[in-house]
Amino acid sequence: MPDDVFRIVITVAVGIASVAFLVQAGILIALYLLVGKTHRKLVPLIDKAEPVVERIGPMIDRIEPVVEKTGPLLEKVGAMVATVDQVIGENRPRVAAISADAAAIVKEGREQIEHLGGVIRETAERARSRVEQIDQTVESTVEQAGQVGENVKRAVMRPVREVNGLAAGVSAVISTLVRGRKYPVDAATQDEEMFI
Numbered sequence: 001m002p003d004d005v006f007r008i009v010i011t012v013a014v015g016i017a018s019v020a021f022l023v024q025a026g027i028l029i030a031l032y033l034l035v036g037k038t039h040r041k042l043v044p045l046i047d048k049a050e051p052v053v054e055r056i057g058p059m060i061d062r063i064e065p066v067v068e069k070t071g072p073l074l075e076k077v078g079a080m081v082a083t084v085d086q087v088i089g090e091n092r093p094r095v096a097a098i099s100a101d102a103a104a105i106v107k108e109g110r111e112q113i114e115h116l117g118g119v120i121r122e123t124a125e126r127a128r129s130r131v132e133q134i135d136q137t138v139e140s141t142v143e144q145a146g147q148v149g150e151n152v153k154r155a156v157m158r159p160v161r162e163v164n165g166l167a168a169g170v171s172a173v174i175s176t177l178v179r180g181r182k183y184p185v186d187a188a189t190q191d192e193e194m195f196i
Contacts, residue, residue, distance in 0.1 A: 013081055017098040024105050028112070034059065035116055 078099050 014098070016080055017102060020102045021105065024102070024109060028109050031109075031113065031116070038120070 081096075081099055
């Protein structure tokens with residue numbers, strides 16, 4: 001086989017493998033950008049984290065078929081490599097290694113997508129937990145404020161009652177002094193006996 005034909009065949013095989021790698025890299029970059037955008041939205045909108053996660057789930061479901069469609073594309077690339085392999089039998093191990101690397105990249109991409117979904121779900125659960133903690137803290141604070149209000153009311157009303165009682169006593173003394181009412185000795189003795 002002439003060197004020129006051999007070089008052309010090798011160049012075509014490497015080109016096909018490179019295109020497959022670039023497609024996979026593009027998909028992974030798109031995923032990375034999508035995740036970054038989602039993360040920026042989650043930080044300021046923690047109370048709305050659950051609906052965002054529900055929206056991301058279908059997106060991941062849509063991306064997974066794209067990744068799965070890449071698998072058959074790699075199989076087609078593998079078939080083309082097998083055809084080229086018949087022509088360039090001595091370079092078969094190199095072409096097989098390129099094909100295996102491409103399949104490993106697809107597998108790794110799928111695993112990363114699954115891991116990303118788990119991380120997003122975990123983040124949503126943590127956000128939900130934090131919101132519940134905040135809600136409980138607010139309820140506790142409102143209850144404590146109510147108790148403080150009751151305590152302040154009791155503390156303010158007690159001196160008012162004492163002053164009212166003292167005023168009633170002073171009023172009774174003044175009215176007794178003004179009327180000049182005298183009690184008989186027997187009544188006074190009876191009154192004294194009641195207090196003894």
